Amino acid sequence: MITGTTRVVGIIADPVAQVRSPQVMNAYFAKHGIDAIMVPMHVPPDGVSSVLAAARQLRNLAGLIVTVPHKTRVLEFCDDVCEQARLVGAANAIRRTAEGQLVCDMFDGQGFLGGLLANGIDPRGQKVLLLGAGGAASAIAFALAARGASALTIANRTQEKARALATRVASAFPACRVQDGPPDPKGFDLVVNGTSLGLKKEDPIPVDPKLLEPTMTVAEVIMKPERTALIEAAASKGCRVHLGRHMLEAQVRLLAEFLGVAPEGA
Numbered sequence: 298m299i300t301g302t303t304r305v306v307g308i309i310a311d312p313v314a315q316v317r318s319p320q321v322m323n324a325y326f327a328k329h330g331i332d333a334i335m336v337p338m339h340v341p342p343d344g345v346s347s348v349l350a351a352a353r354q355l356r357n358l359a360g361l362i363v364t365v366p367h368k369t370r371v372l373e374f375c376d377d378v379c380e381q382a383r384l385v386g387a388a389n390a391i392r393r394t395a396e397g398q399l400v401c402d403m404f405d406g407q408g409f410l411g412g413l414l415a416n417g418i419d420p421r422g423q424k425v426l427l428l429g430a431g432g433a434a435s436a437i438a439f440a441l442a443a444r445g446a447s448a449l450t451i452a453n454r455t456q457e458k459a460r461a462l463a464t465r466v467a468s469a470f471p472a473c474r475v476q477d478g479p480p481d482p483k484g485f486d487l488v489v490n491g492t493s494l495g496l497k498k499e500d501p502i503p504v505d506p507k508l509l510e511p512t513m514t515v516a517e518v519i520m521k522p523e524r525t526a527l528i529e530a531a532a533s534k535g536c537r538v539h540l541g542r543h544m545l546e547a548q549v550r551l552l553a554e555f556l557g558v559a560p561e562g563a
């Protein structure tokens with residue numbers, strides 16, 4: 298039941314129809330009896346600054362979840378950028394303080410890693426091929442290197458972005474051999490799709506499935522469809538597969554705590 302005391306959390310995205318956070322977060326609020334609701338907010342890129350200015354005035358707004366394509370852009374409109382968001386250069390959550398200040402942080406990396414670990418997959422010591430160099434992939438790159446992946450190759454359509462990300466991750470985590478490279482999975486233990494390829498039916502598969510081997514784990518960030526063409530191809534090649542929803546599931550509690558809408562004592 299939404300009442301006058303209900304705290305509001307928005308999710309800003311463009312497009313917004315594909316997001317799964319409202320289902321997952323509202324189920325979490327209901328399960329724990331939290332007087333909060335998450336609603337989708339379709340915000341185009343040129344609307345971000347005015348929406349965030351308005352957010353400062355909304356006293357019952359706990360905060361916003363931020364997704365495609367706003368994760369990088371929101372940093373410039375926040376009063377405080379937490380450490381992980383600063384490292385990654387992107388944020389996926391903004392908390393509104395009681396004084397109307399906006400504080401952002403990035404949980405995609407922790408969520409992705411938490412999802413892997415919860416399913417018994419530990420990237421420590423593994424060679425990882427990461428596809429993508431956008432907001433989600435950047436967070437994942439830092440999280441995998443921080444966990445102790447032995448090598449990380451980043452492949453991206455826009456190669457300069459992969460190179461720039463590789464340089465930043467290598468400088469933060471010198472023990473991990475980080476470089477940019479082609480999307481060739483040969484020799485890797487873990488292949489991660491961190492691009493948005495797979496959202497649409499007509500999207501190409503971001504690696505050549507013929508090159509996948511049964512020793513590999515193939516992980517996805519896409520949540521809708523739950524099983525992308527990459528996941529289906531990897532499963533048919535005998536790879537272990539890991540779905541995009543695990544990344545969000547592992548983030549729910551972290552996001553609720555950050556936004557101040559977690560159960561007491563969580």
Ligand SMILES: NC(=O)c1ccc[n+]([C@@H]2O[C@H](COP(=O)([O-])OP(=O)(O)OC[C@H]3O[C@@H](n4cnc5c(N)ncnc54)[C@H](OP(=O)(O)O)[C@@H]3O)[C@@H](O)[C@H]2O)c1
Nearest residue numbers: 365429430431432433434454455491492493518541544545
């Ligand atoms: N499971 C979860 O909890 C979770 C959390 C966050 C995000 N996600 C999903 O992760 C995906 C990426 O999100 P994001 O925030 O990182 O987006 P983003 O910052 O816009 O990055 C998109 C990435 O996909 C690549 N890409 C897009 N279209 C492409 C194409 N046609 N061919 C080749 N590469 C293409 C981009 O390459 P360029 O750099 O060359 O443009 C970039 O690397 C989204 O689908 C989102 O739904 C899932």
